[in-house]
Amino acid sequence: MIWNDDFETLPREAIEALQLKRLQQTVARVQATVPFYRQHFARAGVSADQIRSLKDLQRLPFTLKQDLRNNYPYGLFAVPLEQIVRIHASSGTTGKPTVVGYTRRDIETWSELMARSFAAAGADKGDVIHNAYGYGLFTGGLGAHYGAERIGASVIPMSGGNTKKQIMIMQDFGSTVLTCTPSYCLFLAEAAAEEGLDIRNFKLRVGIHGAEPWSEKMREEIEQKLGIKAIDIYGLSEILGPGVGIECIEAQDGLHIWEDHFIPEIINPESGEVLPHGEHGELVITTITKEGIPLIRYRTRDITRLLPEPCVCGRTHMRLERMSGRSDDMLIIRGVNVFPSQIESVLFNIEGINPHYQLVVDREGNLDTLEVQVEVNEKTFSDEIKEMQNLSRRIRKDIKDLLGVTCSVRLVEPKTLARSEGKAVRVIDKRKSLDS
Numbered sequence: 001m002i003w004n005d006d007f008e009t010l011p012r013e014a015i016e017a018l019q020l021k022r023l024q025q026t027v028a029r030v031q032a033t034v035p036f037y038r039q040h041f042a043r044a045g046v047s048a049d050q051i052r053s054l055k056d057l058q059r060l061p062f063t064l065k066q067d068l069r070n071n072y073p074y075g076l077f078a079v080p081l082e083q084i085v086r087i088h089a090s091s092g093t094t095g096k097p098t099v100v101g102y103t104r105r106d107i108e109t110w111s112e113l114m115a116r117s118f119a120a121a122g123a124d125k126g127d128v129i130h131n132a133y134g135y136g137l138f139t140g141g142l143g144a145h146y147g148a149e150r151i152g153a154s155v156i157p158m159s160g161g162n163t164k165k166q167i168m169i170m171q172d173f174g175s176t177v178l179t180c181t182p183s184y185c186l187f188l189a190e191a192a193a194e195e196g197l198d199i200r201n202f203k204l205r206v207g208i209h210g211a212e213p214w215s216e217k218m219r220e221e222i223e224q225k226l227g228i229k230a231i232d233i234y235g236l237s238e239i240l241g242p243g244v245g246i247e248c249i250e251a252q253d254g255l256h257i258w259e260d261h262f263i264p265e266i267i268n269p270e271s272g273e274v275l276p277h278g279e280h281g282e283l284v285i286t287t288i289t290k291e292g293i294p295l296i297r298y299r300t301r302d303i304t305r306l307l308p309e310p311c312v313c314g315r316t317h318m319r320l321e322r323m324s325g326r327s328d329d330m331l332i333i334r335g336v337n338v339f340p341s342q343i344e345s346v347l348f349n350i351e352g353i354n355p356h357y358q359l360v361v362d363r364e365g366n367l368d369t370l371e372v373q374v375e376v377n378e379k380t381f382s383d384e385i386k387e388m389q390n391l392s393r394r395i396r397k398d399i400k401d402l403l404g405v406t407c408s409v410r411l412v413e414p415k416t417l418a419r420s421e422g423k424a425v426r427v428i429d430k431r432k433s434l435d436s
């Protein structure tokens with residue numbers, strides 16, 4: 001179902017006209033109200049009145065996560081604090097969090113875009129939405145919550161953690177839609193199985209998963225283990241939170257980004273050059289309706305490409321290919337670029353192992369080393385040593401053949417790798433501590 005027919009099916013020319021008008025307003029506003037942007041534009045030798053076409057967007061400088069940190073906590077807000085009704089923050093790996101503020105209208109917009117997203121995933125007012133994204137400073141929980149209420153569904157504000165209780169509630173309350181990270185979704189299925197329950201017999205029919213990159217193979221695994229349709233959702237707190245883009249259930253092929261609120265660009269992450277549609281690079285987003293903290297050409301670090309082809313669902317907003325990783329997460333092993341998601345795809349194609357894995361990167365002398373730790377499943381584990389050796393060899397060979405990376409493989413017993421209730425930790429890079 002299309003939630004907002006008027007906007008979601010606008011012809012291209014109308015989308016672009018609306019984008020230009022909103023872009024001009026936003027740029028003028030941040031130039032007038034945010035000292036950071038006034039200086040940032042001046043240094044780049046550009047000003048708001050020079051934005052006469054969508055192409056002129058490319059004249060504006062990028063905004064980086066570091067710019068939010070440098071202006072911690074409220075320096076990038078474009079309205080006085082009296083107009084901010086909500087504050088969220090995303091935890092950085094080190095130091096201070098990144099802070100974002102929402103006006104009443106921003107919350108309204110967010111609810112609308114999450115409502116569109118739920119509808120695109122096939123959810124409706126008859127649904128019981130089991131929201132296992134964390135509630136708190138993280139935008140996932142409350143973002144999904146408001147959208148679910150907007151479509152008139154019954155929301156269960158579970159938040160993350162407390163897995164046994166999640167399973168009990170899901171079964172007893174008849175949850176039909178599950179929202180959580182993809183790794184937690186598989187963890188729930190595994191935990192249910194441990195209690196002798198088959199989650200496929202529950203009423204669940206759709207899962208909406210995001211907040212970490214996941215592969216097509218992981219989708220198959222989720223769909224098969226939970227007996228649901230698994231939908232990819234995209235968002236980041238700096239831009240809005242969840243609901244920046246989502247796959248439609250009709251195609252499950254690329255995430256529609258809501259172009260009446262955001263302008264996406266793809267750039268070469270090294271040179272900053274804008275790439276044509278269809279080419280892979282880093283996603284850059286400009287918000288064109290946000291009041292609290294509008295961001296101009298924000299570098300998301302997420303790697304994807306834009307798919308401008310029409311979609312079977314009838315929505316006209318462009319699609320983003322599912323994220324293949326973050327430019328920050330890209331590992332360079334002996335000069336070869338590889339994303340954890342690519343290794344994940346290889347692992348999912350091999351019989352006898354579990355989807356749980358961890359990559360340990362280290363350096364011996366001057367040589368990078370990659371160890372792939374993978375859990376084998378119960379059945380394989382009870383087999384002979386020789387079979388385990390064959391399995392290791394197979395994994396090593398497939399990773400070398402498909403990705404060009406040499407690695408060692410360590411098979412571990414079922415359920416020995418740490419499980420996460422939020423974002424999974426897939427990479428331990430010991431080189432970072434060596435360098436610093």
Ligand SMILES: [Zn+2]
Pocket residue numbers: 247248250251256311312313314315
């Ligand atoms: Zn579609």
